[in-house]
Ligand SMILES: Nc1nc2c(c(=O)[nH]1)N[C@H]1C(S)=C(S)[C@@H](COP(=O)(O)OP(=O)(O)OC[C@H]3O[C@@H](n4cnc5c(=O)[nH]c(N)nc54)[C@H](O)[C@@H]3O)O[C@H]1N2
């Protein structure tokens with residue numbers, strides 16, 4: 001029985017035969033859209049999954065889209081034609097803004113080290129974060145914003161920059177469209193008004209705006225503090241995109257680089273997204289409510305990039321809305337989704353509304369999970385297929401047009417035991433589902449040769465350097481314009497306007513306050529040494545951080561009669577979990593809980609599912625459509641409400 005924790009080991013071929021037979025039977029009965037896939041943080045190669053799914057005929061991949069940073073890719077592409085990569089260059093960068101991002105915990109590699117060097121050399125650093133993080137502790141200016149109000153702050157900064165004439169007049173005149181409308185719009189956001197919303201004094205807002213506009217080049221980095229702000233997400237990101245543009249910090253060395261190839265494009269070609277026929281694209285669960293991040297929006301957006309002879313990968317920009325997929329599994333509406341394959345994700349911990357995800361997964365006809373470890377999600381599966389580990393994968397990492405080796409590269413070991421790279425799963429499943437002609441390769445390395453052919457390389461040659469990085473060019477717009485409807489930076493977005501959305505950045509306050517839930521709730525801030533829901537079973541790491549911590553300011557804890565180290569319940573309208581209270585300097589009346597927590601030492605079977613209900617932040621969250629961002633469908637992990645009380649003495 002599903003979730004019983006009883007397993008039988010079978011040979012790969014037997015598993016693949018049965019999975020293929022069941023997938024084809026379900027397809028015959030309900031149509032190919034009945035098979036969905038679920039991925040999340042990038043950590044393997046995903047083109048084989050997309051290739052299989054497009055050939056199978058299903059548009060329902062639950063992508064990294066809503067869950068992570070795609071909103072940023074979307075908004076930047078709408079505004080500039082392409083996404084940007086913020087750049088911190090020790091020689092030239094004169095100002096850094098870290099907006100809702102904490103590289104001290106989340107990017108403990110090059111960025112954090114460069115940032116520390118930059119600060120030691122006296123560079124200006126502004127950190128906008130409700131919590132005084134390790135990054136904030138290094139800043140010259142820490143702006144403790146109330147969660148979810150960054151849009152008001154950004155609009156006020158825009159107003160200061162425009163009224164004080166601090167913007168780049170030439171760039172705005174030559175390369176921006178809609179400036180007059182933007183000027184009218186920001187008039188409604190004087191710093192004093194924003195101060196009331198954000199909790200940041202008006203004088204500090206003015207000072208930050210002046211620094212950002214006058215110290216050039218200035219690099220603006222933004223993180224999940226913005227991407228996961230739900231209802232406010234798209235328009236806040238728009239305000240940030242506009243800030244970068246009108247200050248002349250676009251496609252400038254030391255500020256940011258406009259990535260015309262946000263992906264290593266030959267890899268995307270292997271996805272065969274053009275094989276998914278229009279009738280199937282129309283069935284993607286998201287299209288009706290969120291036409292922008294569906295194929296329709298993708299086509300509108302990329303007609304302009306195609307004029308530049310380039311395209312953006314479909315996979316970045318379209319995915320099925322997870323909430324609608326879980327509901328289709330539960331209710332059969334608008335059509336039944338009866339099968340799911342999960343690749344390198346743990347949706348019971350990472351997707352919002354754990355009870356809904358649980359209900360959806362337990363009712364399926366077929367659940368296949370491709371994993372390294374047993375997890376609460378594998379506990380519900382029909383098949384758990386052991387995947388190659390980090391050092392067993394000749395994996396390519398591709399980003400911003402650059403390809404480099406991640407994981408094992410050419411030195412990858414042959415997988416031990418019965419593990420396989422996911423490529424072989426999708427190939428062998430595809431061959432069993434009538435896709436034989438499309439899977440000609442005997443090895444993954446042969447397929448990688450095909451990826452590198454357009455660059456004049458083969459996989460082995462590439463591995464000698466391990467890097468494919470075309471030279472970076474800046475100010476590219478001067479010769480070719482921007483890949484947008486106006487050919488300029490769209491301060492006022494023609495695509496948004498055409499689709500019936502507010503074309504100008506805005507901040508519309510939304511009071512989600514409920515009397516019984518007086519505290520603001522942030523879920524999921526990053527902390528070392530864990531990655532999402534991983535590694536709690538590794539004792540050496542667990543010793544560093546044995547229990548999940550819920551943080552609040554001392555004044556907030558004091559008012560609730562709570563002390564550091566107390567076991568507390570955190571309760572939202574959705575549910576309640578337990579964590580341990582920790583004090584931190586941060587905005588008052590706010591709680592920040594860690595996410596990804598389960599207890600591998602507990603039985604991995606129903607009802608406990610490895611303690612997946614006990615401290616899991618997503619028991620508290622919801623992706624209910626009404627609370628999502630109306631344009632891109634982002635839900636909120638960060639601007640929620642809750643109450644907190646002691647575990648004993650409730
Ligand atoms: N150790 C570790 N590193 C990771 C990960 C991990 O799980 N563990 N995950 C990786 C992944 S998948 C991602 S996407 C990145 C994310 O990287 P980051 O974006 O740096 O991640 P977070 O720490 O989640 O969020 C950044 C900050 O946003 C702040 N914040 C919360 N709400 C708001 C708000 O309303 N406004 C503002 N301005 N700030 C707010 C939080 O206090 C937090 O310090 O990290 C990656 N790196």
Ligand SMILES: Nc1nc2c(c(=O)[nH]1)N[C@H]1C(S)=C(S)[C@@H](COP(=O)(O)OP(=O)(O)OC[C@H]3O[C@@H](n4cnc5c(=O)[nH]c(N)nc54)[C@H](O)[C@@H]3O)O[C@H]1N2
Pocket residue numbers: 039040041042043044067068069224228343344345346347349350351352370371372373375387388389390422523524525531532533534595596617618621637
């Ligand atoms: N409340 C709340 N929820 C969040 C967030 C938040 O801030 N707050 N952040 C969201 C974000 S930004 C992200 S990106 C997601 C992350 O969500 P997920 O990616 O679902 O998170 P993980 O827990 O890392 O799950 C990945 C699983 O993949 C397995 N794995 C690792 N490497 C490989 C591999 O090479 N191959 C295979 N097959 N499996 C592998 C791991 O064992 C692990 O169980 O979570 C999201 N959920």
Ligand SMILES: [Mo]
Pocket residue numbers: 041067068069
């Ligand atoms: Mo992420």
